Amino acid sequence: MSINPNISNLRHEILGVSVSLFAEAGYSGVSMRDIAKSVGVTPAALYYHFPDKQTLYVETVRFALDRNENQIEKALATDGTPEERFMRFIKGYILLIHDDPDFRRLVQREILDTNAERQELLFQTALKKEYCSLIEIVSQIAPSVNAHVMAVTVITSVLYHFEMAPIKRMASAQLEEPLPITIAEHLGQILLYGLKGNEGQNTNENSQTET
Amino acid sequence: MSINPNISNLRHEILGVSVSLFAEAGYSGVSMRDIAKSVGVTPAALYYHFPDKQTLYVETVRFALDRNENQIEKALATDGTPEERFMRFIKGYILLIHDDPDFRRLVQREILDTNAERQELLFQTALKKEYCSLIEIVSQIAPSVNAHVMAVTVITSVLYHFEMAPIKRMASAQLEEPLPITIAEHLGQILLYGLKGNEGQNTNENSQTET
DNA sequence: GTCTATATATGGATAGAC
DNA sequence: GTCTATCCATATATAGAC
Numbered sequence: 487m488s489i490n491p492n493i494s495n496l497r498h499e500i501l502g503v504s505v506s507l508f509a510e511a512g513y514s515g516v517s518m519r520d521i522a523k524s525v526g527v528t529p530a531a532l533y534y535h536f537p538d539k540q541t542l543y544v545e546t547v548r549f550a551l552d553r554n555e556n557q558i559e560k561a562l563a564t565d566g567t568p569e570e571r572f573m574r575f576i577k578g579y580i581l582l583i584h585d586d587p588d589f590r591r592l593v594q595r596e597i598l599d600t601n602a603e604r605q606e607l608l609f610q611t612a613l614k615k616e617y618c619s620l621i622e623i624v625s626q627i628a629p630s631v632n633a634h635v636m637a638v639t640v641i642t643s644v645l646y647h648f649e650m651a652p653i654k655r656m657a658s659a660q661l662e663e664p665l666p667i668t669i670a671e672h673l674g675q676i677l678l679y680g681l682k683g684n685e686g687q688n689t690n691e692n693s694q695t696e697t
Numbered sequence: 698m699s700i701n702p703n704i705s706n707l708r709h710e711i712l713g714v715s716v717s718l719f720a721e722a723g724y725s726g727v728s729m730r731d732i733a734k735s736v737g738v739t740p741a742a743l744y745y746h747f748p749d750k751q752t753l754y755v756e757t758v759r760f761a762l763d764r765n766e767n768q769i770e771k772a773l774a775t776d777g778t779p780e781e782r783f784m785r786f787i788k789g790y791i792l793l794i795h796d797d798p799d800f801r802r803l804v805q806r807e808i809l810d811t812n813a814e815r816q817e818l819l820f821q822t823a824l825k826k827e828y829c830s831l832i833e834i835v836s837q838i839a840p841s842v843n844a845h846v847m848a849v850t851v852i853t854s855v856l857y858h859f860e861m862a863p864i865k866r867m868a869s870a871q872l873e874e875p876l877p878i879t880i881a882e883h884l885g886q887i888l889l890y891g892l893k894g895n896e897g898q899n900t901n902e903n904s905q906t907e908t
Numbered sequence: 909g910t911c912t913a914t915a916t917a918t919g920g921a922t923a924g925a926c
Numbered sequence: 927g928t929c930t931a932t933c934c935a936t937a938t939a940t941a942g943a944c
Binding site: 510511512513514515591594595597598600605609610613614617618621631632634635636638639641642643645646647649650652653654656657658661669672673675676677678679680681682683684 | 721722723724725726802805806808809811816820821824825828829832842843845846847849850852853854856857858860861863864865867868869872880883884886887888889890891892893894895
């Protein structure tokens with residue numbers, strides 16, 4: 487949405503290439519020379535568009551967030567029943583996270599990052615909305631469930647699901663990876679039943695199955 | 698503890714320091730100088746114990762895995778009902794992942810890593826056992842649930858839960874972080890009910906089960 | 909086994925030509 | 927706006943003294 491046609495093409499090309507490279511190797515795993523080479527310019531050209539590597543990196547993260555903003559908005563739409571919103575969130579995010587692996591990995595790297603300032607940027611601009619929406623939805627569906635644990639469970643489940651694909655293949659060699667929408671439906675059902683099952687028994691002093 | 702007293706103390710000290718540093722900043726974010734400085738020796742001393750940085754890194758990952766082997770074995774014990782095993786897995790892993798944040802972050806970095814060889818090492822020595830155990834347990838509890846989706850959901854939920862702590866704090870400022878055992882109980886209930894709720898869908902007669 | 913000293917490569921960043 | 931050329935800090939790794 488915020489793409490201004492007046493702004494140089496090279497700037498956008500740099501950002502697009504940077505998303506891939508930083509997603510693949512992380513901030514310190516990519517040099518300005520790597521980026522310049524991938525774009526097909528000299529390192530000096532990068533410094534015309536960005537004052538330093540740190541700034542280029544932050545702009546890269548913003549760029550990756552921006553290009554998924556529409557999808558994110560759709561997944562967070564507030565119409566429908568809480569159950570519908572819950573499933574829409576999971577489907578929307580699984581698709582988003584599946585379709586843009588560079589975005590997914592960049593977000594995962596940012597979460598691992600210890601730079602407080604950059605983490606603040608990511609959490610404020612990306613994850614906070616999702617988290618608060620989930621808290622709201624979950625509280626409506628099942629007030630007695632710990633909404634924080636549930637929200638975190640949903641976010642981690644969608645955000646990291648596809649990173650486990652290699653394990654699936656190793657455990658059952660000729661397993662064909664299901665379509666993302668199929669995964670979303672299974673995941674949504676599991677988590678939705680998890681919510682409702684807990685709601686069934688509100689007072690849990692001995693909350694586990696009898697042994 | 699599998700620490701062999703015959704092996705040099707410095708080697709172990711290097712590995713211990715390396716776990717922290719690599720967990721914090723990743724492979725390319727840590728230099729041999731950084732490690733040497735943290736240990737209190739010169740870089741040359743590192744090269745007496747390890748041929749190069751790559752090898753030191755791989756040994757560091759092994760070291761971090763080894764020091765948690767006992768806990769992992771306990772969490773994977775095969776006695777008890779499937780439901781008991783399921784809860785034991787979640788409790789054991791949440792505790793392990795909570796108590797050794799360096800191990801947790803190192804594993805997360807390895808999962809993000811694109812080096813196929815190193816990923817194979819991690820998946821074979823650490824994650825495969827967990828994954829296969831979960832597939833087995835889940836199939837016993839709820840044969841009609843997609844066991845792969847469920848196993849991946851459980852692993853991602855425990856492995857990444859604590860990385861979302863900053864978000865929790867941002868969303869509700871004075872929220873006190875609950876004890877790991879409390880988190881494990883909530884998470885276990887949600888996921889166990891998710892399993893059973895889905896199972897109820899097909900064969901609707903067992904609301905109360907085994908002894 | 910650990911140090912000093914150093915070879916050699918690669919990193920971020922800038923000046924000035926065009 | 928992009929390039930050539932280069933500065934300078936930092937990186938991995940090794941040789942040889944002790």
